[in-house]
Amino acid sequence: MNANVSLRDFATPTWILIAVGLVAGGAVGLYEMFFGHLFATNSALVWTLPLVTYIFLALMSTGISLVLAYGLIMKDEAITRHTRPLLIMAIGILLGGFTALATELGSLLNMVWILLSPNPSSPIWWMGTLYSIELVLLFVKLVMDLRGRHGVFDLPLAWGTLVIAAAAAITIGAVFGTVIGRPDFHGAFLSVVTLVSALVSGAAAIVLLRPQSTLTEAAGRIFRQAALVFAALILTRVAYEAHSTVEGMLGWANIFMLVPFLVAAMLLSLAPRLLALVGILGVFWVQYSFIITGQLVSLGQMAHWYGAVQTYQPNIPEALILVLGIAVAAALIKLGEQFLIARRPAA
Amino acid sequence: MGYGMVIDQQLCVGCAACTIACKIENNTPVGFNWCDKITRTSGKFPNVRYEYISTMCNHCDNAPCVAACPTQAMYKDAGTGLTLHDTNKCIGCKACIVACPYGVISFNWQRPHQHWAQRDQLAEGCFSPREMLEESGGEGSPHGNPERGTTYPVVRPAGSVEKCTFCDHRLLEGLAPACVDACPSGARQFGDIDDPNSEVSRLVAKHGGKGLREELGTRPRVIYLRDYTPQRRFDPFRPAGEDQGA
Ligand code: SF4
Ligand code: SF4
Numbered sequence: 001m002n003a004n005v006s007l008r009d010f011a012t013p014t015w016i017l018i019a020v021g022l023v024a025g026g027a028v029g030l031y032e033m034f035f036g037h038l039f040a041t042n043s044a045l046v047w048t049l050p051l052v053t054y055i056f057l058a059l060m061s062t063g064i065s066l067v068l069a070y071g072l073i074m075k076d077e078a079i080t081r082h083t084r085p086l087l088i089m090a091i092g093i094l095l096g097g098f099t100a101l102a103t104e105l106g107s108l109l110n111m112v113w114i115l116l117s118p119n120p121s122s123p124i125w126w127m128g129t130l131y132s133i134e135l136v137l138l139f140v141k142l143v144m145d146l147r148g149r150h151g152v153f154d155l156p157l158a159w160g161t162l163v164i165a166a167a168a169a170i171t172i173g174a175v176f177g178t179v180i181g182r183p184d185f186h187g188a189f190l191s192v193v194t195l196v197s198a199l200v201s202g203a204a205a206i207v208l209l210r211p212q213s214t215l216t217e218a219a220g221r222i223f224r225q226a227a228l229v230f231a232a233l234i235l236t237r238v239a240y241e242a243h244s245t246v247e248g249m250l251g252w253a254n255i256f257m258l259v260p261f262l263v264a265a266m267l268l269s270l271a272p273r274l275l276a277l278v279g280i281l282g283v284f285w286v287q288y289s290f291i292i293t294g295q296l297v298s299l300g301q302m303a304h305w306y307g308a309v310q311t312y313q314p315n316i317p318e319a320l321i322l323v324l325g326i327a328v329a330a331a332l333i334k335l336g337e338q339f340l341i342a343r344r345p346a347a
Numbered sequence: 348m349g350y351g352m353v354i355d356q357q358l359c360v361g362c363a364a365c366t367i368a369c370k371i372e373n374n375t376p377v378g379f380n381w382c383d384k385i386t387r388t389s390g391k392f393p394n395v396r397y398e399y400i401s402t403m404c405n406h407c408d409n410a411p412c413v414a415a416c417p418t419q420a421m422y423k424d425a426g427t428g429l430t431l432h433d434t435n436k437c438i439g440c441k442a443c444i445v446a447c448p449y450g451v452i453s454f455n456w457q458r459p460h461q462h463w464a465q466r467d468q469l470a471e472g473c474f475s476p477r478e479m480l481e482e483s484g485g486e487g488s489p490h491g492n493p494e495r496g497t498t499y500p501v502v503r504p505a506g507s508v509e510k511c512t513f514c515d516h517r518l519l520e521g522l523a524p525a526c527v528d529a530c531p532s533g534a535r536q537f538g539d540i541d542d543p544n545s546e547v548s549r550l551v552a553k554h555g556g557k558g559l560r561e562e563l564g565t566r567p568r569v570i571y572l573r574d575y576t577p578q579r580r581f582d583p584f585r586p587a588g589e590d591q592g593a
Contacts, residue, residue, distance in 0.1 A: 036457055037456040037457045039456075041454075041456065043378075043379070043444065043452070043453040043454050044444075044450060046441040046444050046445065046454060047441065047445065105438055105439055105440060105506075106439050106505070106506040107438075107439075107506065110438035110439060110440075110506075111438075113418060113436070113438050114417050114418060114438060114440075116418075117418040117419055117420075117436050118417075118418075118419075119414075119416055119417055119418060119419045121414045122414065122415050122416055122417040122442065123415070124415065124416075124417040124440055124442045125417035125418070128417060175442070176445075178414075178415070178446075179411070179415075179445055179446050180411055180446075180448060180563045180564070180565075181411070181446075181447070181448025181449075181560065181563060182445070182448075185445075295445065298450060299447070299448060299449060299450030300383075300385055300402055300448075300449040300450035300451060300559070301380065301383035301384060301385055301402045301449075301450055301451065302450035303385070303450070304383065304384065304385075304386070305378070
């Protein structure tokens with residue numbers, strides 16, 4: 001653990017940006033929890049940008065866990081040498097997602113209650129449970145790493161994380177895929193989308209946030225392959241939606257969604273961090289698109305209140321929840337870097 | 348034993364008495380209707396067809412909202428077949444709203460019924476709702492039907508969903524749901540639809556009938572009888588004096 005941290009370490013442009021994000025987003029989050037409703041929602045369009053933020057960050061964290069677990073299982077030194085920073089990233093990003101989820105649920109306690117009154121037929125219950133286990137596993141690994149305890153438990157823990165992380169990502173897709181009355185959601189396809197998008201955004205986050213030649217190469221390889229698979233998935237969906245005659249299906253996929261993945265996968269070596277960011281934005285676009293589009297057709301009597309098909313544009317408070325989630329993740333990652341990763345002693 | 352409702356489309360006149368009765372009985376907030384409608388216009392002039400389909404929770408046997416709810420806040424009551432909701436367990440995740448294929452669940456984004464307590468007058472010289480209550484010596488919220496509170500909070504909390512309960516508080520007293528009693532044309536009938544000898548089952552046996560979006564496998568407990576056929580009500584080409592009744 002690094003004790004040589006002074007207040008001056010926080011007087012940096014990054015920390016100032018993080019502080020602004022925490023204050024602005026935190027104010028909206030607290031207002032939403034305790035005083036009134038600010039989001040652009042109604043009874044027919046209930047999951048908007050704050051939930052997209054949670055899913056985006058949770059899946060990105062899952063992707064980082066998957067890459068790390070892969071590295072540990074395959075004994076890929078380029079990855080395992082960065083175990084601690086990757087664990088900090090995965091934990092920070094997941095907690096950033098949980099923060100956005102808490103504002104969406106209106107209370108932190110509601111997140112705990114999920115575990116206390118279980119319904120095993122509910123994908124949301126599984127999602128909550130799996131992500132809780134995932135968080136515990138990540139903390140256990142971090143504590144073991146901090147204490148220098150490596151040995152017989154490393155491999156089982158890596159396998160455990162791999163299975164739980166993959167199951168969690170698939171379950172997020174199932175939250176939407178098990179909805180029978182909304183054709184843009186229904187089916188197993190979204191579970192594949194969430195799993196692959198987790199890998200794309202997680203590997204891209206490693207390239208973006210931890211620029212280090214061998215790690216960038218290892219994570220970049222995974223990113224490129226996952227991005228190409230993701231592009232193929234989107235293409236399949238575009239073709240399906242173009243031919244679909246399913247009543248009530250609007251179609252969330254778009255041929256232009258292929259562009260960020262193809263460009264980033266093919267040109268990654270030219271500008272790894274920039275193109276990793278392009279990949280991350282592409283994943284956000286896809287996730288935002290399917291989550292929102294699936295709810296735009298009003299069902300039954302809701303059509304009288306909100307029109308047969310709604311439109312949605314995030315409002316400023318919702319955008320600030322996205323900022324809050326990212327700011328919490330960034331703050332935790334920076335704190336982890338400053339306190340838990342040993343710095344070189346001053347010359 | 349399992350409650351169910353039949354709605355005879357040939358008898359329904361589209362007056363929305365059911366909607367209003369439900370609103371009064373259950374204190375639903377502004378912008379929420381537990382009992383509502385779908386309207387459909389089809390055809391080409393002059394052969395235009397307009398349908399009014401009264402809607403509410405279908406108390407599905409295979410309820411997607413119950414399967415989706417992570418905390419069992421939305422549950423099936425084994426004794427009555429009703430789909431009920433426990434506000435104490437509800438975490439406001441809205442999975443039930445997304446899962447319900449009928450759009451009959453509403454979410455309390457804020458504490459409902461908060462405006463009655465304000466002292467603002469709509470126009471100068473008018474009473475505000477609070478002043479009116481004070482003037483008349485009344486107590487509590489003017490929206491609150493205390494009988495509703497025997498099985499479900501009179502005012503549901505912020506951060507919780509709400510939906511039709513088939514007036515379970517009235518069923519306990521041996522009464523029919525408020526919408527059934529309010530229907531002026533007797534289009535709505537209520538009873539034990541699991542009993543083949545009940546009146547509702549006999550009506551279904553006589554006329555046939557179907558639930559909404561049955562193809563989804565939800566097994567709704569609200570069954571619609573007979574499509575509305577306007578000619579049977581009023582056919583301008585029938586000779587004068589001939590019975591125009593249903
Ligand atoms: S109509 Fe909707 S709310 Fe009612 S039981 Fe069926 S799925 Fe649940
Ligand atoms: S909003 Fe409440 S009732 Fe609906 S699924 Fe979530 S916890 Fe269950």
